[in-house]
Every structure is written in C-alpha cells, then in structure tokens.
Amino acid sequence: MKNFNLLSMITLLMIACGGNDEDAIEFDSFEVDKVAVLSNDDPSPRCQVHLHMNQATKACGHRGELINATVMKRLLDLEDSSMKLAAETFADKYTQSYITNMLPLYNQDRSDTLKRQWYEYHYIIDTSIQKGTKNSVVYLATIDYYEGGAHGINQLLTMNFDTKTGRLLTMKDIFASGYEQPLQEMLLQALMEKTGLNSLTDLHEKGYLYSMDIFPAENFILGDETITFVYNPYEIAPYALGSTELILPYSQLSKILNYSFEY
DSSP, rough: OHHHHHHHHHHHHHTTSSSGGGOOEEEEEEEEEEEESSSOOSSOEEEEEEEEEEEOOOOGGHHHHHHHHHOOOOSOOOOOOOOHHHHHHHHHHHOOOHHHHHHHHHHHHHTGGGGGGOOEEEEEEEEEEEOTTTTTEEEEEEEEEEEESOOEEEEEEEEEEEEETTTTHHHHHHHHHOOOOHHHHHHHHHHHHHTTTOSSHHHHTTTTTTOOOOOOOOEEOSSSEEEEEEEEEETOOOGGGEEEEEEHHHHHGGGGOOOOOOO
C-alpha cells in the first residue's frame, strides 16, 4: 500500500508541474479489494476484484468532477458522487453476480475437479496518469479479467483530458474534417512497417485485418511529439497476436490536424 501512495504522490507532482498552475490537474489514488467464495468446498473457487483507481482531487473543482465522472462511466459503467463509492459498488455487484450466475453451474460440475479452474474468476483494474500534450493529461487503465473459457482478457483503455476544462478529448478535437481516409492510409502503412509486411494480403495471411478494415481507434494516447493508437486483442488481429500500438508523429499528421489543436 505504501508503494501505491508513493506512486500517487509522484504522479500528482508530475502532472501539477507539467504546465501553468491554474491548469494543473492533481490526482490521488485508492484501492478496493473484494473476494467472493463460491462454495463451502476446501478449496473453493473464488472471484477476486482488485481496483487501483486514480481520481482527480477536489482541489481541481469542476474540471476534476468531469474527469472523475467520465472515468467512472467508462471503467465502471456507474455514475456516483464519489469514485470510491462507485468502485465499491462495482466490486459488490460483480462478485454478487458471480455467485448468482456461477453457483448453479458449479453445483453441476462440483464432482469434476478438472473443471474447478473454470470458476476462478478475477477482475483487475490498474490505472495510471501521464503527461499528454501542452494542455492535456492521459488517463491509462489496464483491465485484466477472466470469466471462464480458454483464456482471460487484457485491455488497455485510454482517456485524454483537456486540463483547462476537464473535458474528454475525441478524434474531432484532434483532427480536421475529412481526416478519416488519409489517417486510415497512414495507420495501414504504420501497421505494415511494424509487422515487416508489405501488403494487405500479407497482413491477412498473418491474421491482421482478416475481417475488418483498419480504423482510427478512439483508444489513443496523446504525447509530446506523437499519437499512439492502441488496438486491443480481437480489434484488428486475433488474440494470439496480442495488442497492437501504432505510433504516428504529429509532423506526419500536420495536414489533417485541427487548427485549434496544440501540442
């Protein structure tokens, strides 16, 4: 726990010192842990929820409230006056749903010890903060969960916030009208360069873009000199190929950037 507190203090200082004091966004963090045991068996399958959440402090005023409300909705699918309360509610609902839905199925498989692993659920969210562009801060959330099946799911979700307003930045804030086609072409080229493949046919053979076209992901990270587009497993490639990050420098994007976007 002390390590998380230290990390939070460092994060707070980094973001606060990133720009003008009046535009600084300060963050602190908290943890929520919840464990639900499925039966009286020893050992029993269980569901573990661990949430490490960063939240904008009250000192940020309305901007912080907007950021926290967006994070709660995106990561927890809840709206509440307190992110801590929303996280606790999420953990309670998730574990209760686990017991309600899984216990009848587990009772049918109880005698088969080989199937016990199927009922070992977990849901983990780990969040962090990093400096974005001149007037933005990036909220990163790694989500790792297992709900039965052959494997768990690991995702990286990103949110870029305007430090002046607390508003979530979207593609339309970054790019000018008509950006879609040229940006798709740049992303396709970046994917070929990243994979060392020379054509769309080659990408298909490796499993990329097999049943979809490349698209500008709203899941992006604004940096000082680049934008990173994050594609989680299954979005443009099968699970076995993992996640894909495509990095484009602003210099390459200059002709399609919104005139009001500063970096």
